[in-house]
Amino acid sequence: MTPVRDHPAFRRFYGNAMLLALSVITIGIALRQIDRFHFARRRPHTADASELIALQRTRANTLTPLLLLTGQWVQIAGWWMLSADGPLFATIAAAAVAVHFRHLQEISHFAVHGVLARTSRANHILAEVFAHHPLALGPVPVRRRRHVRDHHPNATLASDPNLAELRQAGLRPGTTGLKYAATLIHPLTPRGIRTTVTGLVGGMHGPGTWHRTAALGIVAGTAYLAGGWSALTYGVLIPRLLLYPQLAWMSLLVEHTWFDPDHRTGTAAWTEAGRCLRLYPRNRALALLAAATWLPYGDLHHYAHSAHPSVRWNYLPTLEAHLAPPHFTPDGLLIGTTTVARRHHHALNQPTKQITRPAAV
Template structure:
């Protein structure tokens, strides 16, 4: 379906992101957030737009360009064949409505937005607690754990807009080679990182409010005068 080939994904995630998480200029994930508009001095409108970046015209164009780039790498005929088969099956099952609502909208809009929200809640991107020491201690300073005290919301998040491993991103970051299904047990052993909010968007201790305040604090006086 035009996703990033595994070798490219492995390099980007394991080699580029993990050792450099939250470091501007070296972490590709942080660069992606900044490219979407999560920058010091962002206005409320810019901040809100960045949170739904995959649903904006620029974000949709980026998704389409990314799919095209992923299909151009070696072995692309396998990926083209898979996409053709899925589109054909959808058409046979439900004609064009099935193609549009069952394949195109989920692939171009829904999945990118869910993956984007997953990215937003992986780290305290803009105000990490810089530490040295063992991996668990270092990662505890720059990771967060959403819904640590609400099992219902945690289950809902893991089953819908959060890929399973990203709900336990602290455990994954501390021990990135561990299998995904062992992460909850590891998390119970490690405890929680330094930021464990019970809310995504509402309240002074929510993830989005922390990001907003961190960007506001990082802005220069000139940037603040424009917000």
């Protein structure tokens, strides 16, 4: 089967394949902005959660989220087409598609919380069709139970499934040196790749196995038609098996002070301020870069989200301006005077207190 961009009829009608690919990417970007502009209208600079929830309810709909998710896949298709224009474009496409996969994960995360679209059914269908099925993320109800019921109330506690995931990857007391460095790039290690593949296989099982498997086939077939083997390799396999898991892993690392939280009781904001962090609070350029790539759709504002999970990502910066800052505001994940990696390392390697027994009399 000849990829569409290499078909003689395609070249006769469109001529410049690169120009068409860039046009497709531009269309995808434009589709995504419709949802953004719809929810941004007359957004206050600072407000409490109740005011913001009331505002987002008046604007809740199903059309703009549908266009947002469609725009993500239109852009992905454009990158698939562009990946066939040589090694440089293939490499760029691999990074770009990984970022889009990460975006789809975060958008579906808000669907799991029920604030992407107007109804529960619409949230479920959009998350399954545009993210969980094509990325083999498993059934939405399983993710909802694991994330909303098991993680949110128990973040950083022993029963938190996310903390268990970090432990399984090697982030345990006493981990140091090269072993600790390897945990920071866990999805790129042989052990991490095995974990990713196991998760992919598991994501295709359960209710609707046949159409979950078919969804992967549709993604692979469409990628090949758009850009041939280059698109299949650099636009599907490398992003899904290596790059996107690494971006998601980095996001997980910066969600909480996992190993030394300040356990508090009181209001939701006060409690979450003791176990959350806010990355890049003083560097707007790095904050914007992170929000556009590996911490998209409100993930940079995870503290505000943890305090009030029912607030849509569009309003998290407004909510954050209303809240007192969390107890840890690092300069970066790896680089900076105060980093997340350094804090995790220190927390995992604090000397244990020795209990001295009184001498027998």
